[in-house]
Amino acid sequence: MPVTAVVGGHWGDEGKGKVVDALAARADLVIRYNGGNNAGHTIVGERGTLRLHQVPSGICHADVECIVGPGVVVNPAALFDELDMLEAAGISSARLRISDRAHLVFPFHVEVDETVEVARGPKAHGTTRRGIWPVYAEKAARTGIRAGDLLEPAFLQERLGEVSRRATALLGRTVTAGELWYLCEEWSDRLLPHIADTHPLVQAALRRDDAILLEGQLGVMRDLDWGAYPYVTSSTCLAGGACAGAGIPPQRISRVIGVVKAYTTAVGAGPMPTELVDGLGARLRELGQEYGASTGRPRRCGWFDGVAARFAAEVSGFTDLAVMKLDVLDGFDTVKICVAYRDGPRVLTSVPHTAAMMRVQPVYEELPGWRETSDARTIDELPEEARAFLERIEQVAGVPVSMVGVGQEREALIMTGSGPRAPGLDTPGSVVEGVRR
Numbered sequence: 001m002p003v004t005a006v007v008g009g010h011w012g013d014e015g016k017g018k019v020v021d022a023l024a025a026r027a028d029l030v031i032r033y034n035g036g037n038n039a040g041h042t043i044v045g046e047r048g049t050l051r052l053h054q055v056p057s058g059i060c061h062a063d064v065e066c067i068v069g070p071g072v073v074v075n076p077a078a079l080f081d082e083l084d085m086l087e088a089a090g091i092s093s094a095r096l097r098i099s100d101r102a103h104l105v106f107p108f109h110v111e112v113d114e115t116v117e118v119a120r121g122p123k124a125h126g127t128t129r130r131g132i133w134p135v136y137a138e139k140a141a142r143t144g145i146r147a148g149d150l151l152e153p154a155f156l157q158e159r160l161g162e163v164s165r166r167a168t169a170l171l172g173r174t175v176t177a178g179e180l181w182y183l184c185e186e187w188s189d190r191l192l193p194h195i196a197d198t199h200p201l202v203q204a205a206l207r208r209d210d211a212i213l214l215e216g217q218l219g220v221m222r223d224l225d226w227g228a229y230p231y232v233t234s235s236t237c238l239a240g241g242a243c244a245g246a247g248i249p250p251q252r253i254s255r256v257i258g259v260v261k262a263y264t265t266a267v268g269a270g271p272m273p274t275e276l277v278d279g280l281g282a283r284l285r286e287l288g289q290e291y292g293a294s295t296g297r298p299r300r301c302g303w304f305d306g307v308a309a310r311f312a313a314e315v316s317g318f319t320d321l322a323v324m325k326l327d328v329l330d331g332f333d334t335v336k337i338c339v340a341y342r343d344g345p346r347v348l349t350s351v352p353h354t355a356a357m358m359r360v361q362p363v364y365e366e367l368p369g370w371r372e373t374s375d376a377r378t379i380d381e382l383p384e385e386a387r388a389f390l391e392r393i394e395q396v397a398g399v400p401v402s403m404v405g406v407g408q409e410r411e412a413l414i415m416t417g418s419g420p421r422a423p424g425l426d427t428p429g430s431v432v433e434g435v436r437r
Contacts, residue, residue, distance in 0.1 A: 002211070002254035003206075003212045003214065003252045004212070004214065004253075004254070004255040007238065007312075008216060008237060008260075009258035009259055009260040009316075009318065010220070010266070011218070011221045011264070012219040012221075012266070014324060015324030016216065017052060018410075019324075019403065020056070021058070023213055024057065026211060028063075028211050029066075029202075029205045030065070030213045030214075031068075032066075032067070032215045033069045033214050035132070035218060035237075036217075038127070038130045039053070039218055039292075043057060048089060050085065050089060052082065053082060054068060056068065057215055059086060059095070066096050067202070068098045069246040070198075070244075071242075071245020072102050073103045073104070073135040073139075074103070074147060075104075075105035076104065076187040076191055078105075078130075083190075093194075097194060097196045097198055098191070098195050099147065099196070099197075100148025101146055101147070101148060101198075103139050104146065104149075106131070108171060109134040109135050111131075113129050114129045117129055124269060127268065128268075135234075137234070147191070150184055156184060160184075164176055167180075202246065202247050206252060214239075218233050218237050220308075221312070226311075228270045231269050231270025231271070238316040240317075255319050255320070256317050256318050257318070257320055258309070258313055259324060260304070260309055260321060260323055261304075261328075262326045262328065263284055263301060264305045266299065267292050273361070273362045275302040281301045284302075287328045303335070303336040303364065304335075304336070304338065306338050306339050306396035307338055307341055307351060308351055313399050314398075319399065320400050320401065320403075321393070321400070321401045321403075322405070326373050326382075326390075326406050330370065334366050334368060334369050335366070335369050335389060336367070337364065337389075337396060338363065338364055339363055341357075343356055367389050368388075370385040370386045377414060379404070382406075382414070400416075402415070402416055403415055
């Protein structure tokens, strides 16, 4: 079976949870490989609407093992709330394993995040203030606490002394090792049953040739190296990041699904060339219910950014695309795709450095709109204009469209059969062929 990575193709919030949930029906193992509880994946199914922030989206399938990889930072208090939500929905968390190498988020990380973001004033980055970047900063500084440290009390006690001194220096108030120890004791009762050395589990799955899904958070335009720095997250969002963040050798990843919406959204500050700040943007926001799953913040909305999608496909190696929320564009007389950026006299077909990205203007192609897609369950049932729109996305992004989302429900996902052969996606063909039949 192939190892499949699911990666955000824009700024995040593209619908990766729905894609993972759909593919997990035929998977054996789902591994979340980056980020923390600063973004959420929403799943709508027979158990209602579930908003997952740290637990992999495969948890909704009873036979799927789920791992939170070492590339993730775990907020135990927020995780417990999530587990309570799953339990209330009748979903067992017994199949959840947390890597002993995953770093832990303490309350003082959140306080540091809030303090620094406020100090940035009008230049704020728009962080979720969940303490994510301070934890990754400590990880890089080699002063963090990992989940496995809870299994080694003597080692943990020694490490907490250094952590408390660093926290005191950052906040300008005393943070004691004792209060951090108390928190760790409080977390341990519930967290310890889930903590494991996940490396043998992953290697065993690879030897069995199990179907493995790698679930990423946010999108390429928020990647620490390739995104619009400094308006980025603190982890690697690319498929390459899944290798380190999940412990999967790169040659084992045979499929990389880039997830995008039929339009573009972003939360937080930084450049977004296709943003619509008029009534049209507000219309997209309300039709798509574009409010952050983690924070509830309204998302910035605009037309489909084909330049960013192509850039993401190139640096992350997308084999195919999942285009979500096509139904949100139902009823528009015309729709647009950004095919280039204009920077003064220059026309750019790739994502530039952030300073240039801040000033570019989108170059649009306008296409006819369509009436209704939400009832379609095959590519042939889509209006011809909607298929032509998807065909143009394929051409601009340079990869085939293998999935099309036309509603919130689990079954409102069209499998076109394009892309690498995979469980449930064995039929050859593409949207382009569907248009031309």
